[in-house]
Amino acid sequence: MGAGAVTRRYPATIAAPVDHELVIKKSRFIAHVVPVASPEEADAVIADVKRRAWDAGHNCSAQITGDLGDRARSSDDGEPSGTAGVPMLEVLLRRELTDVVAVVTRHFGGIKLGAGGLVRAYSSAVSEALDLATTVDRRVLACVTVAVDHADAGRYDNLLREWVRGHGALLADPVYEAKAAFEVWAPPSEIAALSAELATASSGAVQAVVTGAERLVGVPRPAPRG
Structure with missing residues (x-):
């Protein structure tokens, strides 16, 4: 991810698939929004929806993938150009999401909606589905190792487990x-605090060693109160 990744803001994703249905002038718009790991996985989701909804008039889609949301595609699937896939994609972009695919199945109800009506219907279906989803924020954690004598392993295991809970960090299983050896994945801004904690606990004998490795992890966003 590079040296600059620690300050980069990454788009979020969603925790689990969500479905939502709108009925507008007798047409049914059924939205399926699914987290995915790649364009191939997104394409597989679209293909599965089309297989299950083979009798629908349209199965329009939009997808964004990549750590930075740098791969985006959409399809109107037979609707007038620009009235379905692009409005759906714009919703995903406005929500600052990536690694997600949205498919909206339309069962025509016999009343034409016009271009503006279609844009509103497809975008609303996706937007309202996302309102039901759990958003997962993503951030970069840096790897730090902590080595201690076997006799002290239990004490430092407890110390590190308590520390990670309060600092948005993760603790891997120790290696003996x-x-x-303990492996801590922590926000880069918190590493100094971890070093200070270890120095205090060990009178300076135990140190946190930054390995240079980084990884992107997801953290579910708390639901709004009220």
């Missing part, structure tokens, strides 16, 4: 070799 010549020493007990």
